[in-house]
Amino acid sequence: MRQPELDPLRALVQRDQDHECEGFGAARTCVRVVAVADLPTRFGHFRLVGFWNNRDAKEHVAMVHGEVVGGEEVPVRLHSECLTGDVMGSLRCDCRDQLTEGLAAIRRHERGVLLYLRQEGRGIGLINKIRAYALQEAGLDTVEANLALGFRDDERDYAVGAHMIHSLGIRSIRLITNNPNKVAQLTQHRVVVSDRIPHVIQPNEFNRFYLETKARKSGHYLEAGGAGRLQEQADPAVVAREAGQEPKA
């Protein structure tokens, strides 16, 4: 472990001890860097940075690869927590593929950050997500019902994400996304987005979600009643036709 004075990430913890600003977004959320440690993963070696926030008990984290503090054009991916997808491997959504591909994409660059935004919590969160799935099964899921169940507050994610990027001292980012609106949202929060990197999922034996897409198209279990699927990540899925091939749009 490097000495704090030599480790730019650990220096942020000291800097943020009494950080307070007027906050970001409608909820005026303010975050602090509070803990840093190494995190070896099956995707490679990351450093895990823990953030405290002044609004709720959700502990957002950043997975950092390479030297990013003070950096320019740092590849950044925003991922919204999805227990069923990320951990349980649910095929109701493509969150797990989006997460693993996001981490792989960051590792392909010299440096980069994945912001893992916690959103599922008590009350509104996992239980209401199960309720949303139950409505889906009955063919009764609508945009209104999903809104009432707490899906989903992108605005909040962008505000928190923007503050985290500023807290990490990143001067400008290359945003890994297929959603141009994300760029506009972050820009509103004074994040300099120099470039957008398309987020393309490479099909392989593990991302069975896309294999299931065929089943869905033929009216199988994922889209009972033909109603729109819950959009759990703000990114529309873009899949390479074959490994290595860029998609059309």
Next chain:
Amino acid sequence: MTRREGSRVLVLGAGVAGLSCARALADAGRPVEVLERARGVGGRCATRRVEGQPVDFGVAFLHGRDPGFLAALAEVPARRLDGWPVAMLGAGRPCQPEAFTPGESRLAFAEGISAFPRHLAAGLPVTLRANAVAVEPEGAALRVRLEGGGAAEAPVVVLALAAEQAHELLGTVPGPPPAVASARALLDQARSQACLALIAVYPPEAQPPAWHCCYPDGSRVLQLAVHDSSKRAAPDATVLVLQAHPRWSREHLDDPAWPERLLEEGGRVVGPWAARPRHQEPHSWRHARHDRSAELAAPLLLGLPGGARLGLCGDRFAPGGGVEAAWRSGRALAHRILQEVP
């Protein structure tokens, strides 16, 4: 007089949610009308006079932390009892545990809790004793049929009722359109809890207890005993309100002997004197409140095939539950109506 413009909004239910919604719409210049089936406003923020003395037999005290909600409470022209309840007895779990967490404000009014809804209603056109029994699309509007034969019509109708009452009324929409079926299915997934409440008035020789609220531990019957008369400026009599546990309440809703059994438990928990009031008034709240497991994030504003809009708000439709959530959900729905319905 300012001219009111935009689509007329008909709000069903004059609880805190309906009134906060109507208030926000009226303040923004929208024509709005409130229909309430009871003889007074407030819903579960309920105060009645017993021998001339106000008694809160629904919510016992208000609590919250939303700056807008606290500002709305600060405008109420009544004697505030800041911090109430202060003196507590018992180590039982409060019905609203977050009421006693740091950062939460608590208060009551000497004139009774209903001072808050009455203030929200001031100046609003509220029709009392108007019980809505059916909602039917009528071209680009919705027609609300009332018990006794009357009807009212508007392009926007808001159901500001307890979730179960809204569920029932949605069941009268013919069809029903997918948006309505979906909303009903949503409300069907989580239920409110019941609360049997008993007002007990004691003879002059009864010494008023030293506590404001008692959450007994180790009782499956009595959840909360409220020393209601301690909120009054110069009470003529000592008054307690006993609230039963949700489970026990549900099991005894149809048991005519529940008041006696609740009193007996009151006597066991707070002292024998409490079992012997000289006067008592029972009230069964079928849909009193819900816990965190049943809360939703936002109100609904459904679009119906003819173009009419049907809104739903109430304590279920904002995080946190209780009066604060009811108030916030009403405001949030008003905001959406102002943005989405010209």
